[in-house]
Amino acid sequence: MQIPxxxxxxxxxxxxxxxxxxVIRELVLAGMNVARINFSHGDFESHSEVIRRVRRIAADLDRPIAILADLPGPKIRIGKLEKEPIMLHKGNFVTLTVDEILGNxxxxxxxxxxxxESVTPGSLIxxxxxxxxxxxxxxSGKDVICEVLVGGQLYSQKGLNLPGAKIFIDPVTGNDLKILEFALSEGIDTFSISFMESVEDIRKVRDFAAARGKPVYIVAKIERRQAVENIQEILKETDALMVARGDLGVEIPIQEVPSVQKELIYSAKLLGIPVITATHMLASMTDNIRPTRAEATDVANAILDGTDAVMLSEETAVGNYPVEAVEMMAKIAKTTENWRSRTKWGLDTIIKGIAEREMSVDEVITLQVxxxxxxxPVAAVLTPTRSGATPRRISRFKPExxxxxxxRVPRTYSFLSLSYGVYPVLVEETIESxxxxxxxxxxxxxxxxxGDIVIFTQGPSLGKPGGTNMLKILTLE
Incomplete structure (x- = not known):
């Protein structure tokens, strides 16, 4: 096989x-590791077909490809416009209404x-x-009368943000639970929660799935100020993190987004929690064959921050160059990783952060790796795992x-597709050695x-999850 x-x-x-x-086949060959299904759009029938295609192609190509179901949450949107786009001009007045009308x-x-109820005079929208x-x-009743501070073109169904306002909708909506029920029936076990604010949102999804006998992995999308403020509690409960910079850049001052991104990634990496950095990464490739220099730099900086994964949204969903966008992402990743390997960029910070925490035997083993x-000159690190914890912890050091x-656990195998530098391998149930x-x-x-040297790690019991306490250095015959 061709090693990535x-x-x-x-x-x-x-x-x-x-x-x-x-196109799905071309995306996999170009470097896609995770297929994200955005349930804000489409219907169950079309999503079901996409899920089957991804699995069929992954099996044909013998590639580990995970499927991530994105629960839409309480996304506030404008409705249908009579003609689009409309143009809103600075200084003009416009009325937002909850009446079901065609807009203008x-x-x-x-x-x-x-x-x-969520806004007051002076509120920014x-x-x-x-x-x-x-x-x-x-x-005035069902209407909110506004002045346009910054104008522009507006299309139907675009998002509306109310930074700092009280939102009277549960982050995990009834519609989310319907989607969750469907996705579980399709065998999906990894879900991202949109607009979440606290650990209770994670528990609601986890408990809903558990009541149906389905353990799931949760990706907490950080796109609200409350989530940033509650991040330490969220990290104790979530399985992965997504830095969702689109809505986050509206919920908090946009100039704070870069530093918040770095803090979120660092906090997650200390715990061995995989991170996805998302939104507008190569947005200009939705319409153009090449990204801007700023976008290429943005992807590289996210990698240098320590992200495990980078995400394409409209670039692959509706763009003119979906495969080329993945190829470009892969090229930027390769070049940036090579530079980091030469310079050891950021390594001291993560080692120091890990060393300052109370360390378990598992932590010590991964540090020794x-x-x-x-x-x-180690050719590969070989880590049998039930929970995936050991390879995720080794991944924090961004090894070459x-x-x-x-x-042997299919859901662990799938979820490890999110972790940097981890190549998951599904093996038979019975392993003698x-x-x-x-x-x-x-x-x-x-x-x-x-003739190659490899590192091999293992725990004390074949049936016990976690508990890695052995490291062996082998020269292969």
């Missing part, structure tokens, strides 16, 4: 531009019935990812060497050959 030339994982949103069997430049419908800014002047990788994570199995698999996949 980069270790940063790539998440692709599947949409009209990428849902065909041909004077009167725009909103799908959030509690809008008049943002439309279309914050590019249009309004100020509330007056509330890192130290061995600095001193020896691939981590082959062998698991993990060391023999791991080395044979690594040879078969052409990650190693006879």
């Amino acid at each position: 030339d980069h270790k940063t994982k790539i998440v692709c949103t599947i949409g009209p531009a990428s849902s065909s069997e041909e 430049e004077k009167r725009i419908p909103v799908n959030y019935k509690q809008l008049p 943002y439309l279309s990812d914050g590019f249009i800014q309004l100020r509330c002047l007056e509330i 890192h130290e061995a990788l600095q001193k020896l 060497t691939w981590i082959l994570a062998l698991s 993990w060391e023999k199995e791991a080395t044979e698999k690594a040879k078969k996949l052409e990650f190693v050959k006879s």
Whole structure:
């Protein structure tokens, strides 16, 4: 097989531009590791077909490809416009209404019935990812009368943000639970929660799935100020993090987004929690064959921050160049990873942060793996795992060497597709010797050959999750 030339994982949103069997196959070959299904759009029938296609192509190509179901949450949007786009001009007045009408430049419908209760005179209201800014002047029944502070073109169904306002909708909505029920029936076990604010939102999804006998992985999307403020509690409960910079850049001052991104990634990495950095990464490639220099730099900086994965949204969902966007992401990742390997960028910070925490035996073993990788020409790290914790912890050090994570648990195998530098391998239920199995698999996949040095880790019990307490350095025969 052809070993990937980069270790940063790539998440692709599947949409009209990428849902065909041909394009999905090209996305996988270009470097897609995770297919994101955005349930804000489409219907269950079309999503079911996409899920089957992704699985069929992953099996055909023998590639580990995870599927991430994105629960839409309480996204506030404007309604349908009579003609679009409409143009809102600075200094003009416009009325937002919860009445179901066709909108125009004077009167725009909103799908959030509690809008008049959430705003007060002086409140700022943002439309279309914050590019249009309004100020509330007056509330009259179902109407909110506003002045346009920053104008622009507006299309139907664009988002509306109310930074700092009380939102009278549960982050996990009834519609989310219907989607969750459907996705569970399709065998999906990884879900991202939109607009979440606290650990209770994670528990609601986890408990709903558990009541149906389905353990799930949760990706907490950080896109509200409350989530940023509650991040330490969220990190104790979530399985992964997404820095969702679109709405986050409206909910908090946009100039704070870069530093918040760095803090979120660092906090997650200390705990071995995988992170996805998302939104507007290569947005200009929705329409153009090449990204801007700023976008290329943004992707590189996210990788240098320590993100495990970078995500494409409209670029692959509705863009003109979905495959080229993935190829570009892979090229940026490869170049950035090579530079980081030469300079050891950011490594001291994460090592110091880990060392300052109370360390378990598992933590010490993964630190020893890192130290061995600095001193020896190791071809691969082989880690049998039930929970995925050990390969995720080793991944924090961003090693130049691939981590082959062998698991008998399909959901662990799938979820490890999110972790930097981890190549998951699904193995048979009965394993007589993990060391023999791991080395044979690594040879078969052409990650190693006879004469290579490998690191092998294992726990004290084949049936006990976690508890890695052994490290062996082997020279392969």
